[in-house]
Amino acid sequence: MQTNRGFSLAEVLVSMFLVTTGLLAMGHTMGKAIEANYRTSQEGDAIGFALQKIEVLKTVPFTHADLSAGAHSDTPAAGFARGWSVTTTGNAKSITLTVTRPIPNQTKPVMVVLGIERVQ
Numbered sequence: 001m002q003t004n005r006g007f008s009l010a011e012v013l014v015s016m017f018l019v020t021t022g023l024l025a026m027g028h029t030m031g032k033a034i035e036a037n038y039r040t041s042q043e044g045d046a047i048g049f050a051l052q053k054i055e056v057l058k059t060v061p062f063t064h065a066d067l068s069a070g071a072h073s074d075t076p077a078a079g080f081a082r083g084w085s086v087t088t089t090g091n092a093k094s095i096t097l098t099v100t101r102p103i104p105n106q107t108k109p110v111m112v113v114l115g116i117e118r119v120q
Helices: 008-061
Strands: 070-074 080-090 092-101 110-119
Touching: 008 080, 008 092, 080 110
Parallel strands: none
Antiparallel strands: 070 080, 080 092, 092 110
């Protein structure tokens, strides 16, 4: 009587295929997780720059140049662009603030848009 021991070639190939597929899927998932983490970090920075400018705009005098009607912009940090537009209605000023940061290899930039109204 003959007994077979070990695995056949077909079994080894199928198991190698399954392990390879699993490792590739895990690698892809890790890459996406790293991208998401980077984007979240950039969004947090953009929100911080937006809040920083809002605090400044809330404390400057009502006649300050940054609160004059029209479009304004500055660069809070390398790679970021911050712009705000001011519209005046009576003794109220509406401010729309936008902070953007293009991210390499992604078509959609990080963008934060906030609106505030300041009354004299």
